Amino acid sequence: MSTRTDVLVLGGAGVDTIVHVPELPLPYADSYMIDSGIRTRAGQTGDFVALGLSALGLRTHHLDLLGEDPEGDLVRALHEERGIALTAIPQPAGTKRAVNLVGPDGRRLSLYDTSRARAADRFPEPLVRSLAAASRHVHVTITQPCAHALPVLRETGVPLSTDLHDWDGENPYHEPFALAADIVFLSATALSDPERTVRRIAERGRARVVVATAGADGAYLLADGELTRIPAAPPPGPVVDSNGAGDAFAAAFLFGRLTGRPAARCAWYGAVAGAYACTVPATRTAAIGRDELLGARVDDPGGAALAGHQVLRRAGHGPPPA
Structure with missing residues (x-):
């Protein structure tokens, strides 16, 4: 089958209800007055990845289970509005949803409704195989039931990526994703030793590239055995x-990968896109465009390439070399 899609995104479709709160953690009170309003919009992890890829000009197809409910209608409308192909498998339990409490500094606390999934949920194997075979790359979210599709995806030979989010390095739920993917993303938030975790992922699984993002502290990039510290990109506006x-x-990392950039440049693209996302209010869905991404140029205040705990080389000014 000829390739018609750059990236197939598997799972992670849903809606979020956004509540801006005066502080996090939120102290107990009988009630709070939310002057900014409480808004529900389409967009969870798979939706945002698909949106980001499409905004960068990549042909994107999104596959997930959706309910015949108002939340599912919001997800369908988002994809139609942005021109992103969507294949929705009926989900009797309903469309995935969450409540995000957002503090004044932009941090968030997410409350996920786990009732909108069933242990027996599955993607039809022929459909997964067909869509993957028509794609250059597959990005697999860690939402139910994506783990069950991993063996089929691996049989197709199409490169895989996944995002483990705030994995602590121990929770067994994340391991099938971590070990099956060729590119692994995760947050360093819950990691006491990010270097140890990224190296363990590479040693135990298939990944040639592992990236642990660390917010304002940049990211750890492990590529072909070399660990590099990627500096954070300054946001283009208020966070x-x-x-x-x-x-x-x-x-943005996958955009770089699929357009032939080296891993350090891909990670720099990711840092720029992540910084841009922090300037977008939670009630909106917007992604950086290709021209903005490729045009970003800032000074690196002192990133360094690491192996073990030893500095191998010190970066100069500017983003990682192309």
């Missing part, structure tokens, strides 16, 4: 919400 920053990072 209002960190929701979707990791998804934006992954989308």
Whole structure:
């Protein structure tokens, strides 16, 4: 079958209800007055990755389970509006949803409704095989039931990526994804030793590239055995919400990968896109465009390439070399 899609995104479709709160953690009170309003919009991890890829000009197809409900209608409308192909498998339990509490500094606390999934949920194997075979790359979210599709995806030979989000390095749920993917993204938030975790992923699984994002501290990039510290990119405006920053990072990294850039440049693209995402209010869905991404130029205040705990080389000014 000829390739018609650059990236197939598997899973992660849903809606978020956004509540801006005065602080996080939120102290107990009988009630809070939310002057900014409480808004529900389409967009969870798979939606944001698909949106980011499409905004960068990559042909994107999204596959997930959706309910015949108002939340599912919002997801369908988002994809139609942005011109992103969507294949929706009926989900009797309903469309995935979450409530995001967003603090004044842009940090968030997400409350996921796990009732909208069933242990027996599966993607039809022939459909997964067909869509993957028509794609250059598959990005697999860690939402149910994507783990069950991993063996079929691996049989196709199409390169895989995944995002483990705030994995602590131990939770067994994430391991099948970590070990099956060729490119692994995760947040360093819950990691006491990010270097140890990224190296363990590479040693135990298939990944040639592992990236642990660390917010304002940049990211750790492990590529072909060399660990590099990628500096954070300054946001192009005020930071209002960190929701979707990791998804934006992954989308921009994959854009770099699929357009032939070296790993350090891909990670720099991810840093730029992640910083941009932090300037987008949680009530909106927007992604950096190709011209903005390729035109980003800032000074690197002192990134360094690491192996073990030893500095191998010190970066000069500017983003990682192309």
